[in-house]
Structure formats: structure tokens, C-alpha cells
Amino acid sequence: MIPDAHHQGRPWPAAELRRLEILSSRLVTSIFAGEYRSVFRGRGIEFEEVREYQPGDDIRGIDWNVTARAGRPFVKQYVEEREMTVMLLLDQSASMKRDTPRQAKDRVAAEICALLAFAAARSNDRIGLLTFTDRIEHYLAPAKGARHARRLIAEVLRASPSGRGTDLAGALDYLERVLRRGSILFLVSDFVATDFRVPLAAAARRHDVVAISVSDPLDEDLPEAGLLRLADAETGALRLVDSGDAGVRQAYRAHAASRRDALARTLAGAGVEHLGVPGDASPVQALTRFFHGRQRRLSR
Numbered sequence: 280m281i282p283d284a285h286h287q288g289r290p291w292p293a294a295e296l297r298r299l300e301i302l303s304s305r306l307v308t309s310i311f312a313g314e315y316r317s318v319f320r321g322r323g324i325e326f327e328e329v330r331e332y333q334p335g336d337d338i339r340g341i342d343w344n345v346t347a348r349a350g351r352p353f354v355k356q357y358v359e360e361r362e363m364t365v366m367l368l369l370d371q372s373a374s375m376k377r378d379t380p381r382q383a384k385d386r387v388a389a390e391i392c393a394l395l396a397f398a399a400a401r402s403n404d405r406i407g408l409l410t411f412t413d414r415i416e417h418y419l420a421p422a423k424g425a426r427h428a429r430r431l432i433a434e435v436l437r438a439s440p441s442g443r444g445t446d447l448a449g450a451l452d453y454l455e456r457v458l459r460r461g462s463i464l465f466l467v468s469d470f471v472a473t474d475f476r477v478p479l480a481a482a483a484r485r486h487d488v489v490a491i492s493v494s495d496p497l498d499e500d501l502p503e504a505g506l507l508r509l510a511d512a513e514t515g516a517l518r519l520v521d522s523g524d525a526g527v528r529q530a531y532r533a534h535a536a537s538r539r540d541a542l543a544r545t546l547a548g549a550g551v552e553h554l555g556v557p558g559d560a561s562p563v564q565a566l567t568r569f570f571h572g573r574q575r576r577l578s579r
Contacts, residue, residue, distance in 0.1 A: 296432065296433060296436055299389070299390065299393050299432065299436075300393070300397075300429060300432065303390070303393040303394050303396075303397045303432075304397055306394065306563045307394060307397045307398050307401055308401070310563065310567055311394060311398055311563060311566060311567055311570075312397075312398050312401050312402065314566075314567055314570035314571060314574065315398040315402060315570060316402050317570075317574050318570045318573045318574050319363060319463060319487070328355075328356045328461055328484070328485055329342050329345050329353045329354065329355055329356060329484055330353065330354060330356050331351065331353055331354075332346075332351070332352035332353060332354050333354075336354050337354075340354040340355050341353070341355075342354060342355050342550065344483075344547075344548075344549075344550030345484065345550060348550075362403055362404050362405065362423075363399075363402075363404045363405070363462070363463055364404065364405040364406075364407065364421045364458070364460065364462040364463070365395065365399040365404055365406045365407070365421070365463045365465070366406075366407045366408070366409065366421065366454065366458065366462050366463070366464050366465070366486075367392050367395060367396070367406070367407070367408045367409070367431070367465050367467065368411070368450055368451075368454065368465065368466045368467065368468075369388060369392060369408065369409070369410045369411070369435060369467050369468075370388070370411065370412075370445060370447070370467060370468030370469065370470075370472075371385065371410050371411065371412055371416055371438055371440040371442075372411075372412045372413070372440070372442065372444055372445040372469075372471065373412075373443040373444075374445070374471045375388060375468070375469055375493070383558075384469060384493045384494075384495055384558050387493050387556060387558050387560075388435075388467045388468075388493050389432070389436055390562040390563075391465075391467055391491060391493075391556065391562045391566065392408070392431070392435050392465075392467060393432045393435075394563055394566055395465055395566075396428040396431050400423070400425045400427070400428040401425075403423060404423065405421035405422055405423055406421055406422070406423075406427065406428055406431060407419055407420055407421030407422070407431075408431045408434060408435065409450060409453065409454055410434070410435070410438060410440070411442075411445075411446065411447070411449070411453075412441070412442030412443060412445065412446070413442040413443065413444030413445060413446045413449075414441070414442045414446065414449070415450065415453050416438065416441065416442065417434060417438065418453075419431055419434060420457075421462075445471055445472040446472070447466075447468065447470070447472040447475040447479075448472075448474055448475040448477075448478045448479075451475065451478035451479060451482050452478050454482070455481065455482065455485070458486075461485055461486050461487070462486050462487075463486065463487045464482060464486045464487065464488045464489070465489050465491060466488060466489070466491065466551075467491045467493065468490075468491075468492065468493070469492060469493050469494060469495075469498070470490075470492050470542050475545075476545050476548070476549065479545065479546075479549045479551060480548070480549040480550070482549075483549045483550045483551050484550075488549070488550075488552075489551070489552050489553075489554065489569075490546050490551050490552070490553045490554070491553075491554045491555075491556060492542065492554070492555050492556065493556050493557075493558060494555060494556070494557050494558060495557075495558045496557070496558070496559065498535060499535045499536075499539075500531070500532055500535070501520075501522050501527070501528045501531040501532070503522055503523055503528065504522050504523075505521070505523050506519060506521055506522070506523075507519070507520055507521075507522050552573065554566070554569040
């Protein structure tokens, strides 16, 4: 259950799209593109799959997450190719449209997608998009170039989803059917979803998956504001709660913490790296810090 809120759902104006493109281009040029390239091209090769360890393999290539699950060593397999395929999986369910103190979660997600799209375009990589709710909303096949990146961003900003719920498992299954080779997957969502552990683990065995969770302060803490009508944005279920009751607020925080911990366990178990981006944070700063950290981990 999440606090009821109104979302206009109108397409963003062309001027706003242009502003976001200019902002993203400047940030990518000055800060972000170098981190993107160094993280995913540290050895000038592309991740393709994992395979069982063989004598003589470089132990630095061991995938410790897969090894721990399988009980025997596995190594990451790479191919000699300079260009990559980057896929954005974007959650456009109703819970992504609730306003934060700074801006709606779907706008934060759009800025994240814009930054990643322009970074891929400037690195001459293919970039594609899959948007989903409780169904597949739109699939844009990977392609190169700034024009394609702009088309992708326009699709993100102007979309009018027909679904309200979240079928993350279905989106991952669909992507496995249409992607022919290992790719970099950025999964952008608030992860208000269930039963996606198995397809996520399957995707992580074939692709390099990064989960980017967009959150709202109200996802974590209920304000003390007396009687509140809470609504589930995806199902429409309503509940009246007394937020003035300390016990109610504590139970709300405990439930949020439990859901957060469960997500962390699911992602770690699948071998997926996780970046949390609060709705009142700067997406470019969050992404830059994440890539700095990933670069350090990979260089050890």
C-alpha cells in the first residue's frame, strides 16, 4: 500500500525533451562517458557468458556469485569485440508515477535512461529499450547513434502505458527471447514486483545486469499526519490508517525495511549489482559514484 497521489499522465513537451538532451549531453561529455567506458571496457572485451573453470584459466575471471551457487568454480567468458549492446529495461507501472519531493519517480527513471543512452551513443555502442508494466509496453531494438538515442528517450518520455501492475519476470523472459547475445542490462524500477528471482538469475548468467532501484521517501517512512487514505497505485486497493499512531508508523518502517532487505538478497543471490537512487537525488551523481565504485572493484 502506498499513499494515494494524482498523476497527470500527459506527454512531456518537446522543450522539456530538448532540455533533458542538452543536460544529459553535457554531463555525459564532462563526467559520465569516461566512467562508462572504463567500467565496461576495462579489457577491451565484452562479457558473453559464464562457463565452468578449466585448468589454466585466469583466476581473476572467476564469477564468485555463480561459483557459490553451483558449488564449483565458474569463470566469465568474454569475446573480443569493441562495441557492446546496452539494453534498458524500464518499469512504467503505476507505482513509478507517484510524486517525490523533487520529482516523480518516472522522471528520475527517464533521466537515468537518458544518461545511459547518450553514454552508449557516444561510445558507439548499440542501445535498446524495453518498457513494461504488467505487460510488454514497447520494444525498441538496439541500434547505434545519437539519433537513435533521442528516439529512445522520446519513447520513454512520451509513453502512455496501458498497464498498471508490474510483471518483471515477464519482461525478463521476453528479453531473453529477443536478445541473441550477451549484453549490458540496466533494469530501472521501484521493484514493486514478485516472483522474478528465477528469470533474473537466468538473465544474470548470460548478461551483465545492473539493477537501478528508484525510491520515494514515502516508500520508507510514513509521515505523522493523522488519518490517511492509502491506495495501492497498481491495484487500486484502499486502506485508512492512523499515521498519528507510533505503532502504525513503526510497522510501516519495518515492512519497508523487510521489503528492502528481501530485494537486496534477491539481487545478491542472482549476482546482480544494485544501485539505489532516491527520488530527491541527482541521477548523474548517483550513476557516477556507482561507476567509480565498480571501476575500483574490477581493477582489484
